[in-house]
Every structure is written in structure tokens, then in C-alpha cells.
Amino acid sequence: MNFRTIPDDGQPLKVVLVGVGGMGQAWLRAIEGCPEVELVGLVDLNVAAAQAIADGLDRRVTVGADAVAVAAISGGQAVIDVTVPVAHHPVTTASLFAGLPVLGEKPVASTVAQGLSLAAASEITGELFMVSQSRRYNDQLWEFKEQIAAIGPAGVLTTEFFKAPHFGGFRDEMDHPLLLDMAVHQLDSARYLLGGDPISVYCEEYNPSWSWYRGDAGCTAIFEMAGGARYVFTGSWCSPGLETSWNGSWRASGEHGSALWNGDQAPEVEALGSTQPIAGARPLGDGIDGSLREFVHALRTGETPMGEVHENVYSLAMVEAAIESGRRRARVVLADVMTAALDTALETEAREDVSVVLKSWQASGGYRG
Ligand SMILES: NC(=O)c1ccc[n+]([C@@H]2O[C@H](COP(=O)([O-])OP(=O)(O)OC[C@H]3O[C@@H](n4cnc5c(N)ncnc54)[C@H](O)[C@@H]3O)[C@@H](O)[C@H]2O)c1
Incomplete structure (x- = not known):
């Protein structure tokens, strides 16, 4: 725009x-x-x-x-x-x-x-x-993206996120503390790393018996991404011992090799043959x-x-779709989530000028971002 x-x-x-x-x-x-x-x-x-x-x-x-x-x-x-x-x-x-x-x-x-x-x-x-x-503003993440590009289109990208913070306050009372407050970061990073938006998700949310959170502090979600790659986020917020970094621990697997990033140190790549990442731009700051x-x-x-x-609304849409999938115990298509969100936006919009734009998106077949 x-x-x-x-x-x-x-x-x-x-x-x-x-x-x-x-x-x-x-x-x-x-x-x-x-x-x-x-x-x-x-x-x-x-x-x-x-x-x-x-x-x-x-x-x-x-x-x-x-x-x-x-x-x-x-x-x-x-x-x-x-x-x-x-x-x-x-x-x-x-x-x-x-x-x-x-x-x-x-x-x-x-x-x-x-x-x-x-x-x-x-x-x-x-x-x-x-x-x-x-x-997203992290030199290591950008290097990891270059490594993923070098090993070919990724077939699968995974994040493991296991930590055990005792925050107290609003997170302990949220319905979906892990997905809404934390995983939105990793899901957004996955969109950045794979350079595409999500197609669908299957997700299971759960709360371990020893959890100190009221809502679900654990989840595993499998996203189909544009281009065919799968993105898997699995994590828990009441998982003491051998904790991952706050960025999570990542693996990408492609036709020509694999790349690993533990979220704290420089990522590593094992690429077959002469395939090598080419260092490009870096973020303007951390x-x-x-x-x-x-x-x-x-x-x-x-x-x-x-x-x-x-484009950023798709990161929150991944969270909403994962929550919906966990609730229905079924695969949820992101396009359906966006259609329902556009309907809700029109029902609840207070400004006439904003409604006109929302209606124009609906009339042209839905939100295209
Ligand atoms: N990027 C990150 O790593 C990261 C980390 C923590 C929080 N956050 C985000 O930052 C935001 C704030 O989180 P926080 O932990 O600082 O919350 P907080 O509750 O500590 O502070 C929020 C402040 O906003 C004020 N506020 C609320 N409504 C307002 C309004 N209408 N007008 C003016 N002030 C208003 C409150 O009085 C409060 O002082 C959230 O969106 C949260 O998700 C991001």
C-alpha cells in the first residue's frame, strides 16, 4: 500500500x-x-x-x-x-x-x-x-533464512518452545496463554522464514496436569504453508528443565540439506554439494x-x-485458526478464518467509511491482503 x-x-x-x-x-x-x-x-x-x-x-x-x-x-x-x-x-x-x-x-x-x-x-x-x-529483528534469524534458501525450498520447518516461567498476572488467567501471548512471535517468524502465508492448520491445545496456568499452556500445531512446506510449532509454558531459548529451537529441512537455530547462537547449516548461503542484508537494529x-x-x-x-494480520490469523482447530479438533482453512473475520468486522464496525472499504473487499471475493 x-x-x-x-x-x-x-x-x-x-x-x-x-x-x-x-x-x-x-x-x-x-x-x-x-x-x-x-x-x-x-x-x-x-x-x-x-x-x-x-x-x-x-x-x-x-x-x-x-x-x-x-x-x-x-x-x-x-x-x-x-x-x-x-x-x-x-x-x-x-x-x-x-x-x-x-x-x-x-x-x-x-x-x-x-x-x-x-x-x-x-x-x-x-x-x-x-x-x-x-x-524478526535479529541477525541470526536473517542468517537462518538465508540458510533455508540455500538448502532448497524447505519441506518442513519446526519450532520447539519449552519454558517454565511463573509470570503471575494476566497470562496465568488467559484462555490460550501460549498461543496468544507467545507463539504469535514464532508463527510470525515462520511466515518470514518461509516467505509465504498459511493455508491451513491442525492443532491440539492442552494443559498439563501440573500446569499453573488456567488456560491451555501446551500446544502442537501443524500448518500447511503456501508453496507446500509444513510448519510445526510444538511447545509448553510449564516445562521445567533443559529449557529452550525465548526464540525457541528451530530446524529446517530441504532437498539440499538442513539448518538448525537454537534461538540464541549463530544458526548452522549442512548443505549438500556446493550449495552455500549468501549473506545479504541485516536488520537496522536488534x-x-x-x-x-x-x-x-x-x-x-x-x-x-x-x-x-x-500482511501482519496473517500472523494473528494463524493464532486464531490454531485455536479454532483445537476447539473443533479439525483441520481449519485460513481462508475460512479470514472470511469469518471480515463478516465479523462488518457486523461490528462503528465507522461508515471503514465499512465501505470492508464491503468492497467482501464484494471482490474476500480480503486479499
Ligand atoms: N515484543 C515483545 O516482546 C513484547 C513483550 C511484552 C509485551 N508486549 C506487548 O506490548 C503491549 C503492552 O504490554 P505491557 O506488558 O507493557 O502491558 P502493561 O499492562 O504493563 O502496560 C500497558 C499500559 O497501557 C495503558 N493503557 C491501556 N489502555 C490505554 C489506552 N486506551 N490509552 C492509553 N494507555 C492505555 C495501561 O494503563 C498500561 O500502563 C502488549 O500489546 C503486549 O503484547 C510485547
């Missing part, structure tokens, strides 16, 4: 940070460490929390409870949305319609239906909405530093960034 650019005038991009919770503080450090952006506003429903952080800065920034109002006062040119998932849709919608591009934390929204509404809002306003999938810099680069140049809303 073409979006409005903000040409480089030699000045840093003025940004407003929305949400000053746990992850918001990490974003504050990323913004303060990036010379290409300047923090001009801090927003949270808990204004006192935002004010306390503002008081600790070495200069004045505008503080408030509303992103659009704070941007108007402070001259903010873009919004960085690090609120809880349920707030992603209202905060991003208001910002886009106020003429502000948005860099938002994952997931794109609470549901795929809301994600489609945001894709439509981005089209109407011409403003960029990029979702930060921070685990984790959220990388996604922040890619967002600025996109606004300056008009180049579509990774995580642009139209």
Missing part, C-alpha cells in the same frame, strides 16, 4: 509514546537511544504514571490520557502504541484518522476482525500502520530498536516495512 511519507528535514521524527507499562518502558529506552526520533509526548490512561516518567526526563514532554490530543499540543508526527491489546484498535484508529502514522506493539489487535478494520482505516487515511514484531528504525525509514522513503498491517 502507498502511504504518506514524511520527508527527512534533518530533524528527528517527533513521536508520542502511548502506554507506559512494562513494555512501554522498554520502548522509552529505545526511543531515547535512537537519534532519528524525538519523544515529545507521553500518554497513558494512568496519567500519574506517565507524569512520573516524564518528571524523570531531562526535558519537558507533553503528558496526557489521549494520544491525538497530546500529539496536537506537542507537534507529534507519529504514535508508538504500546497499550494492552484491547486498546490497540481504538488508539490506532483515532491516531490514523488524526493524520498520524502508527507503530504498534504486537498483536495487531485483539482479533483478526479488528485487524482488518485497522487495515481499512490505514487505506482510507493513507497513513502507515506498522506492527512491531520485535523477534529487537524493538530495529523495528523503530525500520518505521522511520519507511516514513522517510515510502518503502513498505515488515509488519505493515495488511
Whole structure:
């Protein structure tokens, strides 16, 4: 999608940070460490929390409870949305319609239906909405992708994710803590590594008898991906001993060899014959530093960034499809999930102009991304 650019005038991009919770503080450090952006506003429903952080800065920034109002006062040119998932849709919608591009934390929204509404809002306003999938910004992941390309089209890609964190708080009470809060990272990385979108999934979700989570903390999902490869995610969040890295442990198998990545160290490849990976580009930074810099680069140049809303909704769609498959104990086709999400988006959309775009997608046979 073409979006409005903000040409480089030699000045840093003025940004407003929305949400000053746990992850918001990490974003504050990323913004303060990036010379290409300047923090001009801090927003949270808990204004006192935002004010306390503002008081600790070495200069004045505008503080408030509303992103659009704070941007108007402070001259903010873009919004960085690090609120809880349920707030992603209202905060991003208001910002886009106020003429502000948005860099938002994952997931794109609470549901795929809301994600489609945001894709439509981005089209109407011409403003960029990029979702930060921070685990994509990793040199080792990019090297692993090159290795996979070198061993031929992958037949199968697997992730094992086994950890035993005691978070306390909302994750312990979620219905699908592993799939919704964690596996969305790996499923998104799988889309990146294989360079294609999912076709279908079969998934079993379960909760081990010793689990300290209310919802299902274990799952195994098999995705058929475009091009025919299978992607298998298997993991548990109550699996003490010999834990994997937070990225998970990966294997890719192709016609000309195999590649392994333990998620923490350089990946390794065993390629048959003379097939060798060719080192190409690397991300602009690590984790959220990388996604922040890619967002600025996109606004300056008009180049579509990774995580642009139209393609990112497929990562959340993989999660929703896996949950649906586990519930029905049946193979679920992603196109059906997208059709149902578009129907729901139309039923629940509050804005007439967004509904018009959603209807046009429906009339042309469905969402095409
Ligand atoms: N990329 C990663 O590795 C990673 C890690 C942790 C969290 N996250 C994501 O970051 C986001 C925030 O997570 P967190 O752990 O910081 O949550 P949190 O609950 O600690 O903080 C969220 C903050 O948002 C504020 N907020 C809620 N609704 C708001 C609204 N409408 N307007 C303004 N402020 C609002 C809350 O008051 C709170 O201060 C989530 O989307 C989460 O999935 C990503």
C-alpha cells in the first residue's frame, strides 16, 4: 500500500509514546537511544504514571490520557502504541484518522476482525500502520533464512518452545496463554522464514496436569504453508528443565540439506554439494530498536516495512485458526478464518467509511491482503 511519507528535514521524527507499562518502558529506552526520533509526548490512561516518567526526563514532554490530543499540543508526527491489546484498535484508529502514522506493539489487535478494520482505516487515511514484531529483528534469524534458501525450498520447518516461567498476572488467567501471548512471535517468524502465508492448520491445545496456568499452556500445531512446506510449532509454558531459548529451537529441512537455530547462537547449516548461503542484508537494529528504525525509514522513503498491517494480520490469523482447530479438533482453512473475520468486522464496525472499504473487499471475493 502507498502511504504518506514524511520527508527527512534533518530533524528527528517527533513521536508520542502511548502506554507506559512494562513494555512501554522498554520502548522509552529505545526511543531515547535512537537519534532519528524525538519523544515529545507521553500518554497513558494512568496519567500519574506517565507524569512520573516524564518528571524523570531531562526535558519537558507533553503528558496526557489521549494520544491525538497530546500529539496536537506537542507537534507529534507519529504514535508508538504500546497499550494492552484491547486498546490497540481504538488508539490506532483515532491516531490514523488524526493524520498520524502508527507503530504498534504486537498483536495487531485483539482479533483478526479488528485487524482488518485497522487495515481499512490505514487505506482510507493513507497513513502507515506498522506492527512491531520485535523477534524478526535479529541477525541470526536473517542468517537462518538465508540458510533455508540455500538448502532448497524447505519441506518442513519446526519450532520447539519449552519454558517454565511463573509470570503471575494476566497470562496465568488467559484462555490460550501460549498461543496468544507467545507463539504469535514464532508463527510470525515462520511466515518470514518461509516467505509465504498459511493455508491451513491442525492443532491440539492442552494443559498439563501440573500446569499453573488456567488456560491451555501446551500446544502442537501443524500448518500447511503456501508453496507446500509444513510448519510445526510444538511447545509448553510449564516445562521445567533443559529449557529452550525465548526464540525457541528451530530446524529446517530441504532437498539440499538442513539448518538448525537454537534461538540464541549463530544458526548452522549442512548443505549438500556446493550449495552455500549468501549473506545479504541485516536488520537496522536488534529487537524493538530495529523495528523503530525500520518505521522511520519507511516514513522517510515510502518503502513498505515488515509488519505493515495488511500482511501482519496473517500472523494473528494463524493464532486464531490454531485455536479454532483445537476447539473443533479439525483441520481449519485460513481462508475460512479470514472470511469469518471480515463478516465479523462488518457486523461490528462503528465507522461508515471503514465499512465501505470492508464491503468492497467482501464484494471482490474476500480480503486479499
Ligand atoms: N515484543 C515483545 O516482546 C513484547 C513483550 C511484552 C509485551 N508486549 C506487548 O506490548 C503491549 C503492552 O504490554 P505491557 O506488558 O507493557 O502491558 P502493561 O499492562 O504493563 O502496560 C500497558 C499500559 O497501557 C495503558 N493503557 C491501556 N489502555 C490505554 C489506552 N486506551 N490509552 C492509553 N494507555 C492505555 C495501561 O494503563 C498500561 O500502563 C502488549 O500489546 C503486549 O503484547 C510485547
